[in-house]
Amino acid sequence: MNNRKKRKRSYLLWSLVFSIPIILRVALFITTYDDPFLGVRTVDEADYHQWALKIASGELLRESAFFTTPLYAYFLAAIYLMSEDLFVIRCAHFILFCLTLCCISLSSKRLFKFPFSLIPPFYIGISFPSLFYECFAEKTSLVLFLSALSFYLLIRAMKTFSKSDWILSGISCGLTLLAHAALAPLLVCVILSILILKRHDLKTATVPVLLFSVSCLVGVLPATVHNYRTSHDFVLIAWNGGQSFHTANHLQNKNGLYHPPSFVTKPELMYEELDYKKEAEKRNQHSMKPSELSRYWFRQGWKDILADPALAVNRYLKRLRWSFHNVELADARHPDFYKNRFPPFYRYLPGLGIVSALGIIGIYFSRTMPEFLLMRLFVILFPLFMSSFFIYGRYRFPIVIPLVLLGTVTVERFYARVTKKQFSLLVMPLCALFFLVMFFHGNVKEYRETYDESREIKNITGGYGKEALRLEKLGKLEEAINVYHIILQSNPGLYDAHYNMGVVLLKQGKNEEALKKFIHASKIDPASSASYSNIGNIHAMNKDYEKAITYYEKAIFYDPNDPVFYNNLGAMYMLSGSNEHAITNFKKAIELNPHYESPKKNLQKLLGVH
Numbered sequence: 001m002n003n004r005k006k007r008k009r010s011y012l013l014w015s016l017v018f019s020i021p022i023i024l025r026v027a028l029f030i031t032t033y034d035d036p037f038l039g040v041r042t043v044d045e046a047d048y049h050q051w052a053l054k055i056a057s058g059e060l061l062r063e064s065a066f067f068t069t070p071l072y073a074y075f076l077a078a079i080y081l082m083s084e085d086l087f088v089i090r091c092a093h094f095i096l097f098c099l100t101l102c103c104i105s106l107s108s109k110r111l112f113k114f115p116f117s118l119i120p121p122f123y124i125g126i127s128f129p130s131l132f133y134e135c136f137a138e139k140t141s142l143v144l145f146l147s148a149l150s151f152y153l154l155i156r157a158m159k160t161f162s163k164s165d166w167i168l169s170g171i172s173c174g175l176t177l178l179a180h181a182a183l184a185p186l187l188v189c190v191i192l193s194i195l196i197l198k199r200h201d202l203k204t205a206t207v208p209v210l211l212f213s214v215s216c217l218v219g220v221l222p223a224t225v226h227n228y229r230t231s232h233d234f235v236l237i238a239w240n241g242g243q244s245f246h247t248a249n250h251l252q253n254k255n256g257l258y259h260p261p262s263f264v265t266k267p268e269l270m271y272e273e274l275d276y277k278k279e280a281e282k283r284n285q286h287s288m289k290p291s292e293l294s295r296y297w298f299r300q301g302w303k304d305i306l307a308d309p310a311l312a313v314n315r316y317l318k319r320l321r322w323s324f325h326n327v328e329l330a331d332a333r334h335p336d337f338y339k340n341r342f343p344p345f346y347r348y349l350p351g352l353g354i355v356s357a358l359g360i361i362g363i364y365f366s367r368t369m370p371e372f373l374l375m376r377l378f379v380i381l382f383p384l385f386m387s388s389f390f391i392y393g394r395y396r397f398p399i400v401i402p403l404v405l406l407g408t409v410t411v412e413r414f415y416a417r418v419t420k421k422q423f424s425l426l427v428m429p430l431c432a433l434f435f436l437v438m439f440f441h442g443n444v445k446e447y448r449e450t451y452d453e454s455r456e457i458k459n460i461t462g463g464y465g466k467e468a469l470r471l472e473k474l475g476k477l478e479e480a481i482n483v484y485h486i487i488l489q490s491n492p493g494l495y496d497a498h499y500n501m502g503v504v505l506l507k508q509g510k511n512e513e514a515l516k517k518f519i520h521a522s523k524i525d526p527a528s529s530a531s532y533s534n535i536g537n538i539h540a541m542n543k544d545y546e547k548a549i550t551y552y553e554k555a556i557f558y559d560p561n562d563p564v565f566y567n568n569l570g571a572m573y574m575l576s577g578s579n580e581h582a583i584t585n586f587k588k589a590i591e592l593n594p595h596y597e598s599p600k601k602n603l604q605k606l607l608g609v610h
Contacts, residue, residue, distance in 0.1 A: 017121050044331075056080040065290040068269055099145050107148070127355075239293060250300070361432055468500065505517060
């Protein structure tokens with residue numbers, strides 16, 4: 001009976017561990033379903049979206065080697081074969097989350113007894129970063145799942161040392177690298193763990209090391225083959241490592257965040273790839289292969305570090321702290337902006353800070369536990385490696401898995417010492433915990449400096465604007481109008497949205513609705529010559545020549561160098577019988593653009609009447 005009660009209690013608590021995070025996600029989805037700020041793809045999301053569209057249309061290979069890790073683009077493309085809707089992508093991320101929770105639960109059950117085994121999956125399920133990144137069409141959900149799968153398989157392989165487990169874990173780690181190459185330290189940690197565990201008989205370590213390494217290479221082989229085929233160059237996964245290192249360490253980067261050098265046109269993958277290539281070839285006076293480009297920018301990064309070592313050390317130490325800090329350093333989206341838009345209780349969900357503090361103490365408590373050796377090494381080496389580059393919350397997020405496992409060791413030890421009344425043994429660990437919690441929850445000046453609500457709104461509406469223009473080019477006018485409605489819902493005073501929506505309505509023949517949009521746009525920007533010109537066009541179509549003349553004259557007042565305005569004004573004067581004025585405006589249009597045929601024909605027609 002007692003065992004039956006224990007099993008019942010165990011099933012109940014495990015069901016809560018899974019159901020509470022799922023309920024949170026369902027609640028978040030319902031409350032943010034039509035939130036305009038979640039429905040647009042920005043920066044990396046937009047780049048992966050365009051890439052995935054090409055793959056889904058049959059363009060499986062790029063023209064050159066991968067600039068960034070490719071797996072998420074192919075994952076998105078597979079989804080796009082069904083639908084491009086963000087709802088479907090969020091559903092796919094939800095499935096990845098459920099799989100992540102399963103992997104972490106399996107790892108936890110191997111390492112801890114009940115009820116401590118509940119802690120890791122429950123934390124992952126209710127942490128704010130996990131919920132936050134799942135909302136967007138970017139790769140964090142895929143990276144977290146593959147990381148959780150790799151850690152589970154590695155924990156199992158470290159226990160069994162079976163060949164099949166090493167092969168599976170190697171392939172999984174290879175796929176993880178295809179999603180996020182910054183996880184390369186995990187491979188080093190695995191090999192070091194094997195060598196340390198088998199240090200008394202290193203010969204027995206040879207087979208696991210070889211099996212794991214070869215399997216890992218098999219995982220990344222598709223990318224390597226693709227890169228060689230397209231560029232005739234050996235690039236293991238992607239060549240943006242050198243570019244990222246330089247971006248993080250060039251002399252113009254004073255605070256350690258993402259600050260591209262002045263020659264980068266826009267902070268987007270497409271522009272970074274083109275601009276870094278163009279600048280390197282300009283400096284070297286010859287064309288360069290992808291691997292050469294990466295090596296060149298690594299060298300330039302090191303030169304800048306050596307040019308100002310004090311700045312480099314300051315940046316590095318900041319990033320090292322940010323690796324464990326509670327705040328989610330902003331990348332394309334600022335978490336504070338969304339915390340204010342999400343339901344109130346979401347802002348109180350735990351971040352990384354407390355888990356980092358518990359995990360670091362767990363390194364000490366687990367020092368005699370070989371099953372935690374891999375986690376200890378990763379928590380040490382991964383931040384040391386990542387701090388050489390720029391760090392955002394989503395880049396560091398895979399560290400949460402070993403941290404929460406080590407943190408559970410700390411909780412287990414604290415509980416054991418309390419139950420045994422060994423309070424004196426708790427003094428030092430609790431003092432260390434207090435110090436680390438304060439350190440990882442302290443103020444980060446750079447985080448506050450990056451928060452600008454108006455800039456966040458501008459970024460999001462800009463992303464929607466690109467999508468609307470894309471739909472307009474494809475002839476999907478109604479869909480483009482729906483996107484403009486979403487933009488205006490989030491930013492009612494945006495000139496571009498009103499004006500562009502007017503253009504689309506005009507294409508649909510909805511002249512009166514278009515007129516209202518152009519008038520609204522002209523009120524937002526009274527110096528908008530394009531708005532006045534389109535208002536004039538609509539009045540001209542309605543044969544209200546006097547009003548058309550008024551608005552064309554306004555357009556010319558704000559832009560006296562556009563020949564189209566003079567031609568249109570001349571046409572209105574011609575139709576209303578003011579031939580002298582018409583001739584003057586046609587001549588002015590020809591003067592501004594001698595190749596402009598329309599005013600020439602109008603002038604010939606008019607002179608023929610004379």
